[in-house]
Amino acid sequence: MTDLLSFLGAAFFLVFGVHRLTITRGSRADPAQRYVSGFALCMGPALLLNSPTVTGGLAADPALDTAVMFVSHSLKLSGLAFLALVAYALKSPAAGRTALRRQARLAGAALAASLLLFLAAQPHTRGDELSVPDGHRWALAAFSALFALYGAWCLLVLARELAGHAARTAPGLLRTGLRLMMLAAAFGAAWTAWALDDVLGDLRAGHQGVGEDMVSSLLGAITALLATGGATATLWGGPLGAPVRWLRAYRRYRALEPLWSALHRELPQIALDPSAAERRPGLRRAEFALYRRVIEIRDGHLALRPYFDADVDRWTAGAAEDGRPRQAVLEAATIAAALENKRAGRRHSAQGARTAGAAPQPPAAVAATVAAETAWLLEVTAAFTGSPAVADVRRRVRRAAAGPGGTAAAPDPRT
Incomplete structure (x- = not known):
């Protein structure tokens, strides 16, 4: 069941990301649409790499398994950074280049800090668990907490801008889409905050699961469905909405x-x-x-x-x-x-x-x-x-x- 949810969420993200990227090509494309595509194209592979089937297949090579786990983590962090960029693109008046560069630098700093904490933790995989030596638990806990806190901040920024747009939008499919995106942000925040559960385990025992658990997979699939529905809501008025x-x-x-x-x-x-x-x-x-x-x-x-x-x-x-x-x-x-x-x-x-x-x-x-x-x-x-x-x-x-x-x-x- 966990595999099915992971694959379902990954498929929604990948199909949606490729579709939006295809129809928003060109210099005049809406920046928010490009950032949404970037988010989807990061989250899809991340869910796929964290599925039990993939993590189980990599268990025979601990070094490769550890590297894949960090790649998956970095993809999720990058996807959340794209959501913050979406929020900046939705601002009225639009955010300037300075604000966008500042957000890009913040995302780069979060990725760099994650890499340093990951290396400081000296992790190694054993089966479906990631473990660290004694004395390095703090680094693994900080690694997990950074992801949860930065992700929650990105989603909070996005939810605030979506709420403002929904309040200013007349009733109709567009407002429905904005509200669905707000729900996606809320479930995404819960999905991100679920990483704080790993922090306690990191500090107590110095290990955490490599793959997505049932709760995380379910939250990821719901987020993907709501995000896809919100982004395509304006199409419901045609044959899809009949x-x-x-x-x-x-x-x-x-x-x-x-x-x-x-x-x-x-x-x-x-x-x-x-x-x-x-x-x-x-x-x-x-x-x-x-x-x-x-x-x-x-x-x-x-x-x-x-x-x-x-x-x-x-x-x-x-x-x-x-x-x-x-x-x-x-x-x-x-x-x-x-x-x-x-x-x-x-x-x-x-x-x-x-x-x-x-x-x-x-x-x-x-x-x-x-x-x-x-x-x-x-x-x-x-x-x-x-x-x-x-x-x-x-x-x-x-x-x-x-x-x-x-x-x-x-x-x-x-x-």
Whole structure:
């Protein structure tokens, strides 16, 4: 299982790195993209060299095994340095050459210090463990701590810049990608910090494992997946994003069903396609079905205008709703009252209908788009099915329909 996770993470990093490097060639390429490619092309081989299969195959030659371990460590450190460069490339305004040179010198110093500490530790491998002689444990512990602390600093710098960009970015695939990259940075920080576990072992016993353990391999694979998803998020709007859009549309189609069904029972003519009104759409037709459902709900709303009750606004004025928009509750209550009036055959005057119909309008911020209208109707549906104020309006209208001393019609359990 550890081998599988290591190979999976390495494959994601290598494929992604080569792909990004190929499409960002040229003098005008975004520097951040080149640095991301450098990170991926460092981390992929590092994961591969640390896999149990590779470390086990090198166990017969301790000198080569030790050298490969240091190469893997240096690749990881270089990859983290590339992430810091990504953060500098994302700065607004962009960081100057002096800042980039300073970061490159810091990375070089970290690599040089790692080499010196590694040599001072005088390590040797035995099986799947790296050991040092007595009196050299401090060097091995410092070697591991330098990696963890420098890596955490690089990821902190990157996360800070990604958070700033995500906050300034409008909702959409780009912001989703930035948030995924922030998650990748968080898991990467955990992956890097896991090296501190080696520090304690170095000081106590003077040895540490050569290959990736289960936790480290899992964190590496998750980091690779999140980083790849974040960097390619803008591609999801095309064919790659179709299944996600279909599923989202299908869920919204189903979420609107309580309101649509209540309208359709009293006004079956609102169904644009009567033969499909009671059928569940397939995922591939969910977007069209959702569009049709929104139109049908609005047609039902218009058809109920003669039954709108002018008292609904007054009845709901003092209602306390936790988190529900006032206008959504008002529209849901107006529809609920109109449905009760229609069942009882109680039409209101034209003036009363106009007065009632003018009240529950969507907020001005709701744009004339299917997505915005759907979001608004989802709020109305939630109030229609779960608002105490709407339930109270239903009871009032049923009592009024029963008349003095009369008995109200049995309420429809589906509304």
